[in-house]
Amino acid sequence: MITTDAIIIGAGPVGLFAVHQLGIKGLKSIVIDNLDKPGGQCIELYPDKPIYDIPAVPECTGEELTKNLLEQIKPFNTQFFYNERVDEVMQDKDNWIVKTNNNNEFTAPNIIIAGGVGSFEPRKLSLKEAEKFEGKSIFYAVKNKEAFKNKNISIFGGGDSALDWTLELSKFSKINLIHRRDEFRGAPHTLAEIKKLEKDGKISIKTPCQLESIEGDKDIASITIKFEDGKTEKIKTDTILSFFGLIMKLGPIAEWGLNMNKKTIEVNSENFQTNKKGIFAAGDICSYPGKLKLILSGFHEVALASVECFKRARPEEKYRFEFTTSSKTIQDRLGKK
Amino acid sequence: MPKITYITHDGEENTVEVPTGLSIMEGAIQNNVKGIDADCGGSMACATCHVYVSENWFSKLEKIHDAETDMLDMAYEPKKNSRLSCQIIVSNDLDGLIVTTPVKQT
Numbered sequence: 085m086i087t088t089d090a091i092i093i094g095a096g097p098v099g100l101f102a103v104h105q106l107g108i109k110g111l112k113s114i115v116i117d118n119l120d121k122p123g124g125q126c127i128e129l130y131p132d133k134p135i136y137d138i139p140a141v142p143e144c145t146g147e148e149l150t151k152n153l154l155e156q157i158k159p160f161n162t163q164f165f166y167n168e169r170v171d172e173v174m175q176d177k178d179n180w181i182v183k184t185n186n187n188n189e190f191t192a193p194n195i196i197i198a199g200g201v202g203s204f205e206p207r208k209l210s211l212k213e214a215e216k217f218e219g220k221s222i223f224y225a226v227k228n229k230e231a232f233k234n235k236n237i238s239i240f241g242g243g244d245s246a247l248d249w250t251l252e253l254s255k256f257s258k259i260n261l262i263h264r265r266d267e268f269r270g271a272p273h274t275l276a277e278i279k280k281l282e283k284d285g286k287i288s289i290k291t292p293c294q295l296e297s298i299e300g301d302k303d304i305a306s307i308t309i310k311f312e313d314g315k316t317e318k319i320k321t322d323t324i325l326s327f328f329g330l331i332m333k334l335g336p337i338a339e340w341g342l343n344m345n346k347k348t349i350e351v352n353s354e355n356f357q358t359n360k361k362g363i364f365a366a367g368d369i370c371s372y373p374g375k376l377k378l379i380l381s382g383f384h385e386v387a388l389a390s391v392e393c394f395k396r397a398r399p400e401e402k403y404r405f406e407f408t409t410s411s412k413t414i415q416d417r418l419g420k421k
Numbered sequence: 422m423p424k425i426t427y428i429t430h431d432g433e434e435n436t437v438e439v440p441t442g443l444s445i446m447e448g449a450i451q452n453n454v455k456g457i458d459a460d461c462g463g464s465m466a467c468a469t470c471h472v473y474v475s476e477n478w479f480s481k482l483e484k485i486h487d488a489e490t491d492m493l494d495m496a497y498e499p500k501k502n503s504r505l506s507c508q509i510i511v512s513n514d515l516d517g518l519i520v521t522t523p524v525k526q527t
Contacts, residue, residue, distance in 0.1 A: 129466035201460045210497050210525045242494045264499055269491045294498065312501070329495040331469065332460045368462070377462045 086163075088112045089397040090194040090390075091182050093170050096124020098367030098382030099198035100153040105390035107160035108414045111397055114190060115162060116182070118169045118203035123150035125200055125368075126379075128330055139380055149379070159419045169203050173340045173363070178396070180362055194393040196386065197349060197358075197365040202334035209240075209326050213298045221304045222324045232257055236320050238307055240295060241327030242268045249325060250287060251277055259287040260319055262309055266291045290317070298324070337369075345371045355392035356385045362396055364389040423516035427454045427472075430524040441513060445506035445520060446470040456522030463507040465489060470506040471496040472520035482509055497525045 090106050092099045095117035106113045121127060126135075126146030134143045144152070165188060172183040173195065182190045206224035208214065214222055226232060226249055235257045239246050242263040247270040250261045261278070268275060281287045296310040299318075307321045334347050343350040343359045348371035351357060356364045356372075366389055367382035375381070394403050408414050415421075422438040425448050429435075433455070439448030449457040449470070461467035465488055474482065479502045489508050493499045506520060 125461065125466070129461060130464065133464075133466075207495060207497070243491070264494065265490075267490075269494065328497075329468070331467065 085181075085189045085191055086114060088114050088190065088192045090114075090196055090393050091116065091180070091190050091192045092196045092198060093117075093182075094124060094198035094200060094367070094369075095119070095122040095164060095166070096198060096200055096367065097126055097149055097153055097379050098386055099124070099196070100150070100157055101383050102196050102198055102366065102386035102390065103157040103160055103162050104153075105387045106393060107157065107162075108408060108417055109390055109394045109403075110413070110417060111390070111394060112160075113162060113192075113196075114165065116165045116168050116170055116184060116190075118167065118205075120166050122154060122164065122166075123147070126150050128204055135379070137378065137380060159417065169335065171336050175360075178362070193362055193396040195363045196389055196393070197337065197363065197369055198367045198382065198386065199337060199365075199369045201332035201347060201368055202337065203332065204330040205333050206326075207328040207331045209295065209324075211295060211298060214324075217298065217300075217304055217324070221322060222326065224326055226253075226325065229253065232323065232325075235323045236260075237323045237325060238262055238319060238321040239325045239327070243327060243329070244270050244274070245327035246325075247274050247278055249327070251281070253325075254281055254287050260290055260321070261287060262290045262293060262295070264292055264294050290319075293317075348375075351385075354388070356389040357392055364393070423511050423513055423518070425511065425515070426517075426519040427456065428519065428521045429456045430522060439511045441511050443511050445472065445509040445511060445518070447507075448511060449506065456526060457506060458526050459507060465492055465505060465507060468492050468496040468505065469526050471499070471526065472504055472506045472522055473500055474502050474504050474509075475519040475521070476502060478515075478518050479504075481514065497523055 089111035090113040092102050092113050092115045095115050103113050127150055131147040132145055136143055168184040168186045170182050171185050174181045179191050179193050180195050232253050233256045237257050238260045239250050240262050250259050282289050293309045293311040296308040299306045304322055306318050308316050308318050310316045349358055349365040349369055351365050351370045351372050353372040356366050358365055366385035368377045424436055425439045426436045435454050437452040446459045458469035460469045489505050493503050
Protein backbone atom coordinates (compact mmCIF):
# COMPACT_ATOMS: atom_id res chain seq x y z
CA MET A 85 0.00 0.00 0.00
CA ILE A 86 1.40 3.37 -1.06
CA THR A 87 0.57 6.36 1.14
CA THR A 88 0.47 9.84 -0.35
CA ASP A 89 -1.32 13.19 0.01
CA ALA A 90 -3.42 12.95 -3.15
CA ILE A 91 -4.27 10.25 -5.65
CA ILE A 92 -4.80 11.69 -9.12
CA ILE A 93 -6.86 9.63 -11.53
CA GLY A 94 -6.03 10.57 -15.11
CA ALA A 95 -2.74 11.78 -16.60
CA GLY A 96 -4.26 14.24 -19.05
CA PRO A 97 -3.37 17.95 -18.95
CA VAL A 98 -5.59 18.59 -15.93
CA GLY A 99 -4.21 15.64 -13.94
CA LEU A 100 -0.67 16.76 -14.73
CA PHE A 101 -1.32 20.32 -13.65
CA ALA A 102 -2.90 18.98 -10.45
CA VAL A 103 0.54 17.50 -9.62
CA HIS A 104 1.95 21.00 -9.98
CA GLN A 105 -0.65 22.78 -7.89
CA LEU A 106 -0.35 20.19 -5.12
CA GLY A 107 3.43 20.14 -5.43
CA ILE A 108 3.98 23.85 -4.92
CA LYS A 109 1.90 23.56 -1.75
CA GLY A 110 4.23 20.83 -0.54
CA LEU A 111 1.83 17.95 -1.17
CA LYS A 112 2.90 14.65 -2.68
CA SER A 113 0.76 12.90 -5.25
CA ILE A 114 0.70 9.85 -7.47
CA VAL A 115 -1.01 9.57 -10.86
CA ILE A 116 -2.88 6.58 -12.28
CA ASP A 117 -3.90 6.28 -15.94
CA ASN A 118 -5.38 3.50 -18.02
CA LEU A 119 -3.25 4.46 -21.03
CA ASP A 120 0.43 3.59 -21.39
CA LYS A 121 1.58 7.22 -21.42
CA PRO A 122 0.65 10.69 -20.17
CA GLY A 123 -1.42 13.23 -22.11
CA GLY A 124 -4.92 11.77 -22.12
CA GLN A 125 -7.12 13.02 -24.95
CA CYS A 126 -4.40 15.49 -26.01
CA ILE A 127 -2.16 12.60 -26.96
CA GLU A 128 -4.72 9.95 -27.84
CA LEU A 129 -7.17 11.99 -29.88
CA TYR A 130 -5.36 15.02 -31.27
CA PRO A 131 -1.56 14.92 -30.75
CA ASP A 132 -0.92 16.95 -33.93
CA LYS A 133 -3.87 19.31 -33.84
CA PRO A 134 -3.03 22.85 -32.79
CA ILE A 135 -4.72 24.25 -29.68
CA TYR A 136 -5.19 28.03 -29.70
CA ASP A 137 -6.73 28.79 -26.33
CA ILE A 138 -4.11 27.99 -23.73
CA PRO A 139 -3.47 31.36 -22.03
CA ALA A 140 -0.19 32.94 -23.16
CA VAL A 141 0.48 30.06 -25.56
CA PRO A 142 -0.78 31.32 -28.94
CA GLU A 143 -0.52 27.89 -30.52
CA CYS A 144 0.61 24.44 -29.45
CA THR A 145 -0.24 20.85 -30.25
CA GLY A 146 -1.59 18.32 -27.78
CA GLU A 147 1.80 16.68 -27.76
CA GLU A 148 3.66 19.92 -27.01
CA LEU A 149 1.24 20.82 -24.26
CA THR A 150 1.80 17.43 -22.62
CA LYS A 151 5.57 17.71 -22.96
CA ASN A 152 5.59 21.16 -21.36
CA LEU A 153 3.36 20.08 -18.49
CA LEU A 154 5.66 17.13 -17.79
CA GLU A 155 8.60 19.54 -17.78
CA GLN A 156 6.74 21.83 -15.40
CA ILE A 157 6.10 19.04 -12.87
CA LYS A 158 9.53 17.43 -13.13
CA PRO A 159 10.77 18.94 -9.81
CA PHE A 160 8.15 16.94 -7.92
CA ASN A 161 9.42 13.47 -8.98
CA THR A 162 5.90 12.15 -9.14
CA GLN A 163 5.27 8.44 -9.52
CA PHE A 164 3.05 7.46 -12.44
CA PHE A 165 1.14 4.21 -12.72
CA TYR A 166 0.24 3.57 -16.36
CA ASN A 167 -1.89 0.82 -17.88
CA GLU A 168 -3.88 0.74 -14.68
CA ARG A 169 -7.50 1.46 -14.11
CA VAL A 170 -8.91 2.38 -10.72
CA ASP A 171 -11.56 -0.18 -9.95
CA GLU A 172 -12.45 0.41 -6.33
CA VAL A 173 -12.57 3.37 -4.00
CA MET A 174 -13.14 2.69 -0.29
CA GLN A 175 -13.37 4.98 2.69
CA ASP A 176 -11.11 4.48 5.70
CA LYS A 177 -12.09 7.16 8.27
CA ASP A 178 -10.63 10.41 6.90
CA ASN A 179 -8.69 8.63 4.17
CA TRP A 180 -9.52 6.95 0.91
CA ILE A 181 -8.17 3.65 -0.33
CA VAL A 182 -7.90 3.13 -4.06
CA LYS A 183 -7.47 -0.27 -5.71
CA THR A 184 -6.46 -0.75 -9.35
CA ASN A 185 -7.06 -3.62 -11.74
CA ASN A 186 -3.34 -4.40 -11.28
CA ASN A 187 -3.99 -4.96 -7.57
CA ASN A 188 -2.01 -1.88 -6.58
CA GLU A 189 -3.34 -0.12 -3.49
CA PHE A 190 -2.98 3.51 -2.55
CA THR A 191 -4.20 5.54 0.36
CA ALA A 192 -4.54 9.31 0.75
CA PRO A 193 -6.86 11.88 2.28
CA ASN A 194 -7.57 13.20 -1.21
CA ILE A 195 -8.53 11.82 -4.60
CA ILE A 196 -8.67 14.09 -7.64
CA ILE A 197 -10.60 12.56 -10.50
CA ALA A 198 -9.35 14.15 -13.72
CA GLY A 199 -10.64 11.37 -15.87
CA GLY A 200 -11.89 13.23 -18.94
CA VAL A 201 -14.75 11.17 -20.33
CA GLY A 202 -13.49 7.98 -18.73
CA SER A 203 -10.83 5.48 -19.65
CA PHE A 204 -9.82 4.78 -23.21
CA GLU A 205 -10.66 1.38 -24.65
CA PRO A 206 -10.38 0.04 -28.18
CA ARG A 207 -13.49 0.48 -30.28
CA LYS A 208 -14.66 -3.06 -30.86
CA LEU A 209 -16.34 -4.73 -33.81
CA SER A 210 -20.09 -4.37 -33.60
CA LEU A 211 -20.89 -7.92 -34.75
CA LYS A 212 -22.25 -10.07 -31.94
CA GLU A 213 -20.18 -13.10 -32.89
CA ALA A 214 -16.98 -11.01 -32.53
CA GLU A 215 -17.17 -11.30 -28.76
CA LYS A 216 -16.51 -15.02 -28.53
CA PHE A 217 -13.37 -14.78 -30.66
CA GLU A 218 -11.96 -11.75 -28.84
CA GLY A 219 -8.46 -12.31 -27.48
CA LYS A 220 -8.25 -15.68 -29.30
CA SER A 221 -8.50 -14.73 -32.96
CA ILE A 222 -9.82 -11.17 -32.92
CA PHE A 223 -7.44 -8.53 -31.63
CA TYR A 224 -7.58 -4.76 -31.23
CA ALA A 225 -3.85 -4.32 -30.74
CA VAL A 226 -0.69 -6.26 -31.48
CA LYS A 227 1.19 -7.01 -28.28
CA ASN A 228 3.54 -9.69 -29.58
CA LYS A 229 3.92 -9.89 -33.33
CA GLU A 230 5.38 -13.42 -33.13
CA ALA A 231 1.82 -14.59 -32.44
CA PHE A 232 0.81 -13.33 -35.88
CA LYS A 233 3.21 -15.45 -37.93
CA ASN A 234 2.02 -17.70 -40.76
CA LYS A 235 -1.61 -16.68 -40.54
CA ASN A 236 -4.39 -15.52 -42.80
CA ILE A 237 -5.02 -12.11 -41.31
CA SER A 238 -7.78 -9.69 -42.18
CA ILE A 239 -6.96 -6.17 -41.04
CA PHE A 240 -9.75 -3.62 -40.72
CA GLY A 241 -9.25 0.13 -40.69
CA GLY A 242 -7.92 2.95 -42.83
CA GLY A 243 -5.54 4.80 -40.57
CA ASP A 244 -1.94 4.57 -39.44
CA SER A 245 -2.31 1.49 -37.22
CA ALA A 246 -4.00 -0.55 -39.94
CA LEU A 247 -1.42 0.48 -42.53
CA ASP A 248 1.64 0.04 -40.33
CA TRP A 249 0.61 -3.43 -39.17
CA THR A 250 -0.24 -4.43 -42.72
CA LEU A 251 3.31 -3.59 -43.74
CA GLU A 252 4.88 -5.28 -40.75
CA LEU A 253 2.83 -8.49 -40.67
CA SER A 254 2.92 -8.97 -44.45
CA LYS A 255 6.54 -10.04 -43.98
CA PHE A 256 5.39 -13.37 -42.64
CA SER A 257 1.63 -13.67 -43.06
CA LYS A 258 -1.03 -13.34 -45.71
CA ILE A 259 -2.84 -10.03 -45.27
CA ASN A 260 -6.19 -8.72 -46.44
CA LEU A 261 -6.51 -5.01 -45.77
CA ILE A 262 -10.17 -4.04 -45.61
CA HIS A 263 -11.51 -0.50 -45.48
CA ARG A 264 -14.87 1.21 -45.90
CA ARG A 265 -13.64 3.61 -48.60
CA ASP A 266 -10.93 3.68 -51.27
CA GLU A 267 -8.78 6.32 -49.60
CA PHE A 268 -6.46 5.51 -46.73
CA ARG A 269 -5.15 8.00 -44.22
CA GLY A 270 -1.43 7.62 -43.68
CA ALA A 271 2.01 9.00 -44.38
CA PRO A 272 2.77 9.23 -48.13
CA HIS A 273 5.68 6.77 -47.97
CA THR A 274 3.55 4.24 -46.06
CA LEU A 275 0.80 4.53 -48.67
CA ALA A 276 3.39 4.05 -51.44
CA GLU A 277 4.71 0.90 -49.76
CA ILE A 278 1.19 -0.47 -49.36
CA LYS A 279 0.50 0.15 -53.07
CA LYS A 280 3.71 -1.62 -54.00
CA LEU A 281 2.92 -4.65 -51.86
CA GLU A 282 -0.50 -4.90 -53.50
CA LYS A 283 1.00 -4.62 -56.98
CA ASP A 284 3.49 -7.36 -56.17
CA GLY A 285 0.67 -9.57 -54.97
CA LYS A 286 1.98 -9.64 -51.39
CA ILE A 287 -1.19 -8.25 -49.86
CA SER A 288 -4.77 -7.94 -50.95
CA ILE A 289 -6.72 -4.70 -50.49
CA LYS A 290 -10.51 -4.79 -50.31
CA THR A 291 -12.41 -1.48 -50.60
CA PRO A 292 -14.98 -0.03 -50.23
CA CYS A 293 -16.45 -2.64 -47.97
CA GLN A 294 -17.27 -3.58 -44.42
CA LEU A 295 -17.44 -6.70 -42.31
CA GLU A 296 -20.71 -8.54 -42.79
CA SER A 297 -20.22 -11.75 -40.82
CA ILE A 298 -17.70 -14.05 -39.22
CA GLU A 299 -17.89 -17.80 -39.85
CA GLY A 300 -16.46 -20.48 -37.64
CA ASP A 301 -17.19 -22.38 -34.50
CA LYS A 302 -14.22 -22.56 -32.16
CA ASP A 303 -11.83 -20.81 -34.51
CA ILE A 304 -12.56 -18.38 -37.29
CA ALA A 305 -12.79 -20.14 -40.65
CA SER A 306 -13.67 -17.22 -42.85
CA ILE A 307 -15.25 -13.80 -42.93
CA THR A 308 -17.75 -12.28 -45.31
CA ILE A 309 -17.34 -8.69 -46.40
CA LYS A 310 -19.93 -6.59 -48.13
CA PHE A 311 -19.02 -4.08 -50.81
CA GLU A 312 -20.75 -0.76 -51.23
CA ASP A 313 -22.63 -2.04 -54.28
CA GLY A 314 -24.11 -4.85 -52.19
CA LYS A 315 -21.88 -7.67 -53.46
CA THR A 316 -20.40 -9.93 -50.83
CA GLU A 317 -17.18 -11.90 -50.73
CA LYS A 318 -16.03 -14.70 -48.46
CA ILE A 319 -12.40 -14.50 -47.39
CA LYS A 320 -10.39 -17.28 -45.79
CA THR A 321 -9.30 -15.83 -42.47
CA ASP A 322 -8.08 -17.17 -39.16
CA THR A 323 -7.18 -13.90 -37.48
CA ILE A 324 -8.85 -10.48 -37.43
CA LEU A 325 -7.10 -7.28 -36.45
CA SER A 326 -9.38 -4.31 -36.07
CA PHE A 327 -8.13 -0.73 -35.79
CA PHE A 328 -10.99 1.69 -35.28
CA GLY A 329 -9.31 3.87 -32.69
CA LEU A 330 -10.26 4.27 -29.08
CA ILE A 331 -13.45 5.19 -27.33
CA MET A 332 -13.94 6.50 -23.85
CA LYS A 333 -15.84 4.53 -21.24
CA LEU A 334 -16.75 5.96 -17.85
CA GLY A 335 -16.26 2.54 -16.30
CA PRO A 336 -16.25 1.93 -12.54
CA ILE A 337 -16.34 5.67 -11.64
CA ALA A 338 -20.12 5.47 -11.88
CA GLU A 339 -20.18 3.05 -8.94
CA TRP A 340 -18.33 5.11 -6.34
CA GLY A 341 -21.41 6.74 -4.89
CA LEU A 342 -20.71 10.16 -6.40
CA ASN A 343 -23.52 12.42 -7.51
CA MET A 344 -23.55 12.11 -11.28
CA ASN A 345 -25.09 14.20 -14.03
CA LYS A 346 -25.17 12.03 -17.15
CA LYS A 347 -21.52 11.03 -17.59
CA THR A 348 -20.12 13.82 -15.42
CA ILE A 349 -19.53 14.20 -11.68
CA GLU A 350 -21.24 17.04 -9.84
CA VAL A 351 -18.94 19.30 -7.86
CA ASN A 352 -19.24 22.61 -6.07
CA SER A 353 -17.29 25.33 -7.83
CA GLU A 354 -15.69 26.60 -4.63
CA ASN A 355 -13.24 23.72 -4.24
CA PHE A 356 -14.39 21.17 -6.84
CA GLN A 357 -15.23 18.67 -4.15
CA THR A 358 -17.84 16.04 -4.95
CA ASN A 359 -20.56 14.92 -2.53
CA LYS A 360 -17.84 12.83 -0.83
CA LYS A 361 -15.41 14.82 1.29
CA GLY A 362 -11.89 14.40 -0.03
CA ILE A 363 -12.95 13.28 -3.49
CA PHE A 364 -12.58 16.01 -6.09
CA ALA A 365 -13.33 16.09 -9.79
CA ALA A 366 -11.78 18.45 -12.33
CA GLY A 367 -11.55 18.88 -16.07
CA ASP A 368 -14.04 17.47 -18.57
CA ILE A 369 -15.44 14.98 -16.08
CA CYS A 370 -16.82 17.53 -13.61
CA SER A 371 -19.98 19.54 -13.91
CA TYR A 372 -21.25 22.68 -12.19
CA PRO A 373 -23.32 25.63 -13.39
CA GLY A 374 -21.57 27.29 -16.32
CA LYS A 375 -18.99 24.53 -16.80
CA LEU A 376 -16.92 24.79 -19.98
CA LYS A 377 -14.99 21.75 -21.19
CA LEU A 378 -11.78 23.65 -21.79
CA ILE A 379 -8.27 22.75 -20.71
CA LEU A 380 -7.90 26.20 -19.15
CA SER A 381 -11.00 25.61 -17.00
CA GLY A 382 -9.48 22.35 -15.77
CA PHE A 383 -6.31 24.20 -14.73
CA HIS A 384 -8.37 26.61 -12.63
CA GLU A 385 -10.36 23.75 -11.13
CA VAL A 386 -7.30 21.83 -9.87
CA ALA A 387 -5.77 25.04 -8.50
CA LEU A 388 -8.80 25.54 -6.26
CA ALA A 389 -9.13 21.83 -5.43
CA SER A 390 -5.49 21.72 -4.31
CA VAL A 391 -6.21 24.27 -1.56
CA GLU A 392 -8.88 22.02 -0.04
CA CYS A 393 -6.53 19.04 -0.49
CA PHE A 394 -3.94 20.91 1.56
CA LYS A 395 -6.41 21.56 4.36
CA ARG A 396 -7.31 17.87 4.48
CA ALA A 397 -3.74 16.58 4.23
CA ARG A 398 -2.28 19.07 6.74
CA PRO A 399 -5.12 19.77 9.20
CA GLU A 400 -2.68 21.01 11.82
CA GLU A 401 -1.17 23.64 9.48
CA LYS A 402 -2.65 26.91 8.35
CA TYR A 403 -2.93 27.33 4.59
CA ARG A 404 -1.04 30.36 3.34
CA PHE A 405 -1.63 31.67 -0.16
CA GLU A 406 1.66 32.39 -1.89
CA PHE A 407 2.92 33.56 -5.28
CA THR A 408 5.53 31.56 -7.17
CA THR A 409 7.29 34.83 -8.03
CA SER A 410 7.98 35.73 -4.41
CA SER A 411 7.72 32.60 -2.26
CA LYS A 412 11.07 31.21 -1.21
CA THR A 413 9.34 28.01 -0.09
CA ILE A 414 7.75 27.41 -3.49
CA GLN A 415 10.98 28.21 -5.28
CA ASP A 416 12.77 25.65 -3.09
CA ARG A 417 10.14 23.07 -3.96
CA LEU A 418 10.70 23.84 -7.64
CA GLY A 419 14.45 23.44 -7.14
CA LYS A 420 15.12 27.09 -8.03
CA LYS A 421 17.97 28.88 -6.34
CA MET B 422 -36.68 28.08 -35.06
CA PRO B 423 -35.60 25.19 -37.32
CA LYS B 424 -37.05 21.82 -36.39
CA ILE B 425 -34.69 18.86 -36.44
CA THR B 426 -35.86 15.26 -36.26
CA TYR B 427 -33.66 12.63 -34.65
CA ILE B 428 -34.65 9.01 -35.21
CA THR B 429 -33.03 6.19 -33.25
CA HIS B 430 -32.08 2.96 -35.02
CA ASP B 431 -35.20 1.31 -33.62
CA GLY B 432 -37.51 4.02 -34.89
CA GLU B 433 -38.03 6.29 -31.90
CA GLU B 434 -38.63 9.76 -33.29
CA ASN B 435 -37.80 13.00 -31.56
CA THR B 436 -38.41 16.38 -33.16
CA VAL B 437 -36.92 19.36 -31.40
CA GLU B 438 -36.37 23.02 -32.17
CA VAL B 439 -32.70 23.88 -32.44
CA PRO B 440 -31.54 27.52 -32.63
CA THR B 441 -29.60 28.44 -35.77
CA GLY B 442 -25.86 28.45 -35.23
CA LEU B 443 -25.84 25.40 -32.97
CA SER B 444 -24.71 22.05 -34.31
CA ILE B 445 -27.01 19.09 -34.78
CA MET B 446 -24.96 17.42 -32.03
CA GLU B 447 -25.53 20.29 -29.60
CA GLY B 448 -29.24 20.24 -30.41
CA ALA B 449 -29.29 16.58 -29.42
CA ILE B 450 -27.28 17.02 -26.21
CA GLN B 451 -29.33 20.00 -25.02
CA ASN B 452 -32.56 18.12 -25.58
CA ASN B 453 -31.38 14.80 -24.13
CA VAL B 454 -31.82 13.06 -27.44
CA LYS B 455 -30.74 9.43 -27.19
CA GLY B 456 -28.09 7.94 -29.45
CA ILE B 457 -25.68 10.86 -29.70
CA ASP B 458 -22.86 10.70 -27.16
CA ALA B 459 -20.42 13.37 -28.37
CA ASP B 460 -17.68 12.28 -25.97
CA CYS B 461 -15.10 14.76 -27.25
CA GLY B 462 -17.48 17.70 -27.03
CA GLY B 463 -17.41 18.57 -30.71
CA SER B 464 -13.71 18.69 -31.48
CA MET B 465 -14.07 16.10 -34.25
CA ALA B 466 -11.98 13.62 -32.30
CA CYS B 467 -14.25 10.74 -31.28
CA ALA B 468 -16.94 9.86 -33.87
CA THR B 469 -19.59 9.29 -31.20
CA CYS B 470 -22.03 11.84 -32.67
CA HIS B 471 -22.22 9.89 -35.93
CA VAL B 472 -25.57 10.16 -37.75
CA TYR B 473 -27.08 9.08 -41.04
CA VAL B 474 -28.61 11.99 -42.92
CA SER B 475 -31.74 11.21 -44.90
CA GLU B 476 -31.03 10.99 -48.64
CA ASN B 477 -32.86 14.11 -49.76
CA TRP B 478 -31.09 16.24 -47.17
CA PHE B 479 -27.56 14.89 -47.54
CA SER B 480 -26.76 16.83 -50.72
CA LYS B 481 -28.07 20.05 -49.21
CA LEU B 482 -25.47 20.04 -46.46
CA GLU B 483 -22.19 21.86 -46.75
CA LYS B 484 -19.47 19.66 -48.20
CA ILE B 485 -17.74 17.27 -45.86
CA HIS B 486 -14.11 18.02 -44.93
CA ASP B 487 -11.31 15.45 -45.14
CA ALA B 488 -10.79 15.47 -41.37
CA GLU B 489 -14.45 14.56 -40.86
CA THR B 490 -14.22 11.73 -43.39
CA ASP B 491 -11.08 10.44 -41.63
CA MET B 492 -12.90 10.49 -38.32
CA LEU B 493 -15.89 8.68 -39.82
CA ASP B 494 -13.52 5.81 -40.60
CA MET B 495 -13.56 5.17 -36.85
CA ALA B 496 -17.35 5.24 -36.53
CA TYR B 497 -19.48 2.13 -36.22
CA GLU B 498 -20.95 1.13 -39.56
CA PRO B 499 -20.45 4.29 -41.57
CA LYS B 500 -22.50 4.60 -44.76
CA LYS B 501 -22.52 6.91 -47.76
CA ASN B 502 -24.86 9.29 -45.95
CA SER B 503 -22.84 9.35 -42.74
CA ARG B 504 -21.91 12.62 -41.07
CA LEU B 505 -20.63 13.75 -37.72
CA SER B 506 -23.48 15.76 -36.26
CA CYS B 507 -21.05 18.15 -34.52
CA GLN B 508 -20.07 19.38 -37.98
CA ILE B 509 -23.56 20.19 -39.24
CA ILE B 510 -24.54 23.70 -38.21
CA VAL B 511 -28.25 24.42 -38.01
CA SER B 512 -29.54 27.14 -40.35
CA ASN B 513 -33.02 28.06 -41.54
CA ASP B 514 -32.29 26.09 -44.71
CA LEU B 515 -32.04 22.96 -42.60
CA ASP B 516 -35.52 23.35 -41.09
CA GLY B 517 -37.02 19.84 -41.23
CA LEU B 518 -33.71 17.96 -41.39
CA ILE B 519 -33.96 14.31 -40.43
CA VAL B 520 -31.05 12.31 -39.05
CA THR B 521 -30.93 8.71 -37.85
CA THR B 522 -28.55 7.49 -35.17
CA PRO B 523 -26.66 4.23 -35.67
CA VAL B 524 -27.28 0.99 -33.77
CA LYS B 525 -24.17 1.45 -31.73
CA GLN B 526 -22.39 4.64 -30.87
CA THR B 527 -19.87 3.81 -28.14
